[in-house]
Amino acid sequence: xxxxxxxxxxxxxxxxxxxxxxxxxxxxxxxxxxxxxxxxxxxxxxxxxxxxxxxxxxxxxxxxxxxxxxxxxxxxxxxxxxxxxxxxxxxxxxxxxxxxxxxxxxxxxxxxxxxxxxxxxxxxxxxxxxxxxxxxxxxxxxxxxxxxxxxxxxxxxxxxxxxxxxxxxxxxxxxxxxxxxxxxxxxxxxxxxxxxxxxxxxxxxxxxxxxxxxxxxxxxxxxxxxxxxxxxxxxxxxxxxxxxxxxxxxxxxxxxxxxxxxxxxxxxxxxxxxxxxxxxxxxxxxxxxxxxxxxxxxxxxxxxxxxxxxxxxxxxxxxxxxxxxxxxxxxxxxxxxxxxxxxxxxxxxxxxxxxxxxxxxxxxxxxxxxxxxxxxxxxxxxxxxxxxxxxxxxxxxxxxxxxxxxxxxxxxxxxxxxxxxxxxxxxxxxxxxxxxxxxxxxxxxxxxxxxxxxxxxxxxxxxxxxxxxxxxxxxxxxxxxxxxxxxxxxxxxxxxxxxxxxxxxxxxxxxxxxxxxxxxxxxxxxxxxxxxxxxxxxxxxxxxxxxxxxxxxxxxxxxxxxxxxxxxxxxxxxxxxxxxxxxxxxxxxxxxxxxxxxxxxxxxxxxxxxxxxxxxxxxxxxxxxxxxxxxxxxxxxxxxxxxxxxxxxxxxxxxxxxxxxxxxxxxxxxxxxxxxxxxxxxxxxxxxxxxxxxxxxxxxxxxxxxxxxxxxxxxxxxxxxxxxxxxxxxxxxxxx
Numbered sequence: 124x125x126x127x128x129x130x131x132x133x134x135x136x137x138x139x140x141x142x143x144x145x146x147x148x149x150x151x152x153x154x155x156x157x158x159x160x161x162x163x164x165x166x167x168x169x170x171x172x173x174x175x176x177x178x179x180x181x182x183x184x185x186x187x188x189x190x191x192x193x194x195x196x197x198x199x200x201x202x203x204x205x206x207x208x209x210x211x212x213x214x215x216x217x218x219x220x221x222x223x224x225x226x227x228x229x230x231x232x233x234x235x236x237x238x239x240x241x242x243x244x245x246x247x248x249x250x251x252x253x254x255x256x257x258x259x260x261x262x263x264x265x266x267x268x269x270x271x272x273x274x275x276x277x278x279x280x281x282x283x284x285x286x287x288x289x290x291x292x293x294x295x296x297x298x299x300x301x302x303x304x305x306x307x308x309x310x311x312x313x314x315x316x317x318x319x320x321x322x323x324x325x326x327x328x329x330x331x332x333x334x335x336x337x338x339x340x341x342x343x344x345x346x347x348x349x350x351x352x353x354x355x356x357x358x359x360x361x362x363x364x365x366x367x368x369x370x371x372x373x374x375x376x377x378x379x380x381x382x383x384x385x386x387x388x389x390x391x392x393x394x395x396x397x398x399x400x401x402x403x404x405x406x407x408x409x410x411x412x413x414x415x416x417x418x419x420x421x422x423x424x425x426x427x428x429x430x431x432x433x434x435x436x437x438x439x440x441x442x443x444x445x446x447x448x449x450x451x452x453x454x455x456x457x458x459x460x461x462x463x464x465x466x467x468x469x470x471x472x473x474x475x476x477x478x479x480x481x482x483x484x485x486x487x488x489x490x491x492x493x494x495x496x497x498x499x500x501x502x503x504x505x506x507x508x509x510x511x512x513x514x515x516x517x518x519x520x521x522x523x524x525x526x527x528x529x530x531x532x533x534x535x536x537x538x539x540x541x542x543x544x545x546x547x548x549x550x551x552x553x554x555x556x557x558x559x560x561x562x563x564x565x566x567x568x569x570x571x572x573x574x575x576x577x578x579x580x581x582x583x584x585x586x587x588x589x590x591x592x593x594x595x596x597x598x599x600x601x602x603x604x605x606x607x608x609x610x611x612x613x614x615x616x617x618x619x620x621x622x623x624x625x626x627x628x629x630x631x632x633x634x635x636x637x638x639x640x641x642x643x644x645x646x647x648x649x650x651x652x653x654x655x656x657x658x659x660x661x662x663x664x665x666x667x668x669x670x671x672x673x674x675x676x677x678x679x680x681x682x683x684x685x686x687x688x689x690x691x692x693x694x695x696x697x698x699x700x701x702x703x704x705x706x707x708x709x710x711x712x713x714x715x716x717x718x719x720x721x722x723x724x725x726x727x728x729x730x731x732x733x734x735x736x737x738x739x740x741x742x743x744x745x746x747x748x749x750x751x752x753x754x755x756x757x758x759x760x761x762x763x764x765x766x767x768x769x770x771x772x773x774x775x776x777x778x779x780x781x782x783x784x785x786x787x788x789x790x791x792x793x794x795x796x797x798x799x800x801x802x803x804x805x806x807x808x809x810x811x812x813x814x815x816x817x818x819x820x821x822x823x824x825x826x827x828x829x830x831x832x833x834x835x836x837x838x839x840x841x842x843x844x845x846x847x848x849x850x851x852x853x854x855x856x857x858x859x
Contacts, residue, residue: 281453808859
């Protein structure tokens with residue numbers, strides 16, 4: 124490799140570890156070491172491998188706590204190649220990250236910059252700018268001022284591509300980059316990145332798997348043991364890995380690739396046992412290249428080059444073997460949102476005609492053929508794409524099931540919606556005023572399955588469609604509901620959400636006649652308009668006061684208040700905890716993270732409010748949660764239903780947990796528990812959890828279920844045992 128004039132300090136910053144490498148002025152590797160993400164540990168390592176070397180202007184590879192990645196379809200590769208169109212595609216992806224985003228893009232075959240002319244596939248990856256800024260501040264606190272930060276994933280993919288050059292052509296490596304709460308996946312061959320997507324399987328899920336495998340009461344204890352290099356996981360590695368593999372398998376299927384090996388990025392070398400165990404559970408081989416040969420292939424020499432270098436160092440070694448000047452292959456720079464538009468932007472802005480949609484809009488009378496029904500919200504069920512064929516015949520009889528289920532190619536993003544001609548438009552005269560509400564008859568949804576939104580999922584790709592099919596003026600409501608019907612068909616499944624399949628309550632039915640036909644129509648138009656807008660992000664919500672995400676297991680997470688500060692990490696984690704009879708020792712009895720737990724998540728609009736309807740069924744329990752997004756607070760109603768809480772080892776309880784973000788809490792604060800509320804003092808103001816105090820109280824309160832509050836956790840215990848009954852928890856959460 125080419126020499127350089129000054130030494131370089133290379134850093135890979137992961138959620139729980141730091142890798143450091145020193146390249147001397149001759150371009151040789153003089154030192155490499157990994158340590159915990161602590162200032163004292165970093166200082167010690169630097170003194171050992173780079174005494175006297177200035178830490179300013181370090182080159183940093185960032186593994187974000189939460190990020191996204193997607194690979195273009197053939198149509199996107201041909202039509203979206205300008206900076207603005209790539210950024211727009213990143214913004215429209217179903218990642219649930221807050222805006223603005225920090226994004227990079229690169230050619231999927233050779234890692235170069237995406238040319239504005241051509242049709243080669245590309246990959247876009249990134250993180251919230253807030254996360255990148257926080258990482259820079261963290262680096263500064265570690266002594267790395269003015270660091271040059273890049274994303275680690277492209278470099279890691281390039282390193283794997285390089286390592287595969289001397290391996291059989293059929294080798295496919297699943298790159299699993301582990302973040303804090305989720306992960307980015309890429310299927311890589313010697314020819315480049317063949318597929319990419321997301322999965323809800325980060326360190327949080329790893330800690331949960333370790334907690335379950337060891338039967339620990341608290342996840343924090345599991346995290347400490349996981350990073351303890353002296354702890355022997357040989358007996359529990361298999362069960363822990365199987366829990367994680369159960370989440371990875373459907374994600375791999377969704378990628379559409381067949382990997383033969385696994386490479387885990389962002390995992391400390393001391394925890395390499397997990398990568399081997401998960402690879403075994405997936406029936407894959409762990410990626411194990413000859414590290415000395417890899418360095419030689421890249422032209423990297425030096426006293427620190429050795430076959431004993433860990434596989435986790437691939438990314439840093441790949442970057443170390445680069446000259447360090449300019450933008451190189453697999454090391455893309457950040458996309459500039461203010462970059463000028465390409466001189467010839469026609470390919471990026473050319474509209475793509477979604478032929479499968481046309482029959483939906485042209486559907487005439489069958490849309491209003493069903494008898495009038497009680498007004499109700501018309502949600503789009505965010506379920507697996509396999510449910511789509513059943514939904515299509517109910518909504519639009521002229522549309523064949525196969526057409527309804529076919530994925531729709533994503534469209535280039537444009538600055539303003541384009542009015543799409545609708546011809547012929549059915550005349551509104553014959554329509555009774557409330558009839559549009561009956562466009563969709565109640566449908567029994569398919570059996571709920573874990574939902575995993577990936578960039579190439581047709582449910583997600585169809586989300587921008589409502590922006591192009593415009594809602595008609597008030598005098599022509601039919602076009603509006605044709606557009607909503609199109610969303611339902613493209614979304615995969617549509618159904619009214621009715622508790623236990625029953626019709627509306629008598630109170631609701633009695634209230635309907637109080638509204639005029641015009642008021643009903645206006646209300647339904649507004650609900651429908653909101654629904655179209657909200658389904659652009661089917662698993663998250665944001666308003667001026669707060670934001671949050673819903674995980675694929677139905678867990679609320681990343682609850683952010685004013686000032687973009689995360690106040691609550693997780694809300695509503697549910698597991699079963701038992702206690703051995705006659706002892707104080709606990710045992711694990713099941714959780715919403717188990718493979719037999721089947722969640723279903725539906726985002727809809729009711730009376731102008733965004734609502735998440737979340738259900739889950741486990742072999743031992745079921746849970747129903749209704750989350751109503753109010754202007755300045757959240758109402759969260761949870762019903763816990765025991766199914767099989769009898770265990771010979773001892774009594775079992777349902778444990779419902781709220782985990783505060785420690786970094787957001789005021790120094791030395793303590794939870795303030797009062798009848799019907801728990802309050803935490805945060806740096807942004809008080810966070811208040813109000814609950815139904817008539818049913819819940821502190822330990823010892825007669826006739827009430829028990830809650831406990833610690834410095835950063837609130838735990839609600841649903842009583843168990845053979846005679847356990849249904850329990851209800853009603854919470855109103857106000858974030859600062």
